[in-house]
Amino acid sequence: MTAAEETSTGRALVEAGAPVAGSMSAAAATVVFEPAAARVQVHDGFAAVLRRAAADAAGMPEGREQVRTGAALAFAVEHAVTVHRAGRAVRGDGYLDDRPGNRPAADELTEAVLLAARTSTDERRVRHLGYLLAEVAVSPDIDAGLVGRALRLAGALSWRQLALLAAVGRRDRVPLPMIPLDDDPRGWTAWGAREDVAELQRTGLLDPPPAQPRPGGAALPRLRIADLRLTRRGVLVHRLLVLEVLREDAVTAALADLGLPRS
Template sequence: MIAGVDHVEVAPGRALVESGELVAGSMARSAAGLLFDGAAARVRLDDRLAAWLRRTATAADADLPAPVPRRGRCRAGAALAFAAELSVTRAAQGRSVRSDGFLARGPGDRAPADELAEAVVLAAADTTEEWRVRHLGYLLAEAAVSPDLDAAVVRRGLRLAGELTGRQLVLLAAVGRRERLPLPMAPVPQDPRGWTAWGALEDLTDLQRRGLLDPPPARPRPGGAALPRLRPADLRPTRSGVLVHRLLALDFVRDDAVTAALADLA
């Protein structure tokens, strides 16, 4: 210890959330203070929700499997910081934390919410597309105030999201905000020559094939009749698409990212 300098020990879980500053910016330290020193914070979280995120952070700090690189640890902390951030917003919107047992610990001292949070922390640590981390954290906040979504449905949404490319998530965001940002009326190319347009069309067709967007991909017609031309304006989210969009709070995807993804289809 350096003479005259006091060493302050940081609680393990708090240290994990604060490490998220590398990914989430200074907001991570504010979120850590909110979770681990709520009495000094200007805003408050529901005690049950704060306790859940706090024990998740503490467990993750001790249990992240090796080898998790330093950057992966920071992503895990950032996901929990983002969860706290959106939880404050949801509380301000008047959305109450669910009281149906989702946060209640049962056998093995585990709650359904604990299993979900562990899966989110591992997904955040593992991804290299760090913009996803924000939305993984948002999934925890949304699940905590959504009593109409049981744990199995939330895990299904998380699994579906994990199978999608980043551009597919942005395309889902585009369709979900069609009332605010109208989708293009021009048909998408049927056989694009450029690799970017080809990849974007593959992503879009895969979303249709997986049942996340309607209409489904057009099938060849008898006699070789021409297939109908798909326009982005024709797209609608299916029930599964709505689930992923809602849980990941894709409304928060930046407009410029949406514009770029739609341009890839041109």
């Protein structure tokens, strides 16, 4: 395939993400494949990573997997523009560079993220997987092993659990409800949401961990959402998926599933 053909097919892949990423897909494709015509810019090296990834994935059959792949790349451009405007420099530790006998770490990570996006039937997650690509590119304190860990942790979480992590992560600017949670709610939706919270505690993403039975069968203190804090693991997932900007309506819905009002 010639360079022109790679550009054409790669650009078409990014634009194919429109059903998930909207009209922004076309603008993102211009940023990556025709930067001189774009109104905004991203780092040349990061754009090159996205071009290679798009060209490599361009041969996939049409369908929702193709849509999600293109959308993830478009969202990566969106967040890259945001961090560029904020003055956050692309890391200079060799992350984007070829390695002896191997391709750049950025290319390997991009392939892993696009695989996760491609197989994500809940397409709301695709935005934040794309954001992860741009966030890692400006985070020299995060190595490839940590990114892999974050992807594994996030891959096991439901959308509601991501929304709950987002709620706890923004607690300093949006107060959380002080109402105690029912430990065994009768409704199935509330029961499932309560299980989501408990699982986040058990897997070490939220503190405090689940309360343990007391000697003599004494009553356990009832947990409040306001009592929860992100653990180090939770901070990693929250930061790399950029859950700080997860939609407010998703957070509100997650709290409502628990039977709690938004403060």
